Amino acid sequence: MKTSTTHNQRIARMTLASVYPLYLAKVEKKGRTEEELDQVITWLTGFSKDKIQQLIKENATFEAFFQQATLNPNAHLITGVICGYRVEEIEDTLTQQVRYLDKLVDELAKGRKMEKILRSS
Incomplete structure (x- = not known):
């Protein structure tokens, strides 16, 4: 799916x-925990909880965040619609990675089992 350059830059x-x-706030409102949120972020990016907190303190942009990340080899298994876009059809790599994260957080908030969210067999 095509997105505008302005959208991708934003x-x-x-x-x-x-x-x-x-x-x-989204996941806690649905009864999930910060530990589960961090587990999902760690699975996608390879970052430890400490590294996630460091990047938050550094005010890292998503561009810098994903440049430093080692994306999970199973990230391509994340499919579906988030924010009106089908994640597997997004052409801009960074935008797709951010939408992967959005999709995982959404699944966590919807109560999906962790092994399903983390694409475990």
Whole structure:
């Protein structure tokens, strides 16, 4: 799916520090925990909880965040619609990675089992 350059640039400039509290509020409202949120982020990016917190303190943009990440080899298994876009059809790599994260957080908030979220067999 095509997204505009402006849209992709806006996503690249967003900071993890601005989005993480929103993710946390979303999952906690549905009875999930910060530990589960961090587990999902760790699975996708390879970052430890300490590294996630460091990047939040550094006010890292999503662009910097995903440049430092080692994306999980099973990330391509994340499919479906998030924010009106089918994640597997997003052409911009960074935008797709951010939407992967959005999709995982959404699945966590919807009560999906962790082994399903983490694409375990």
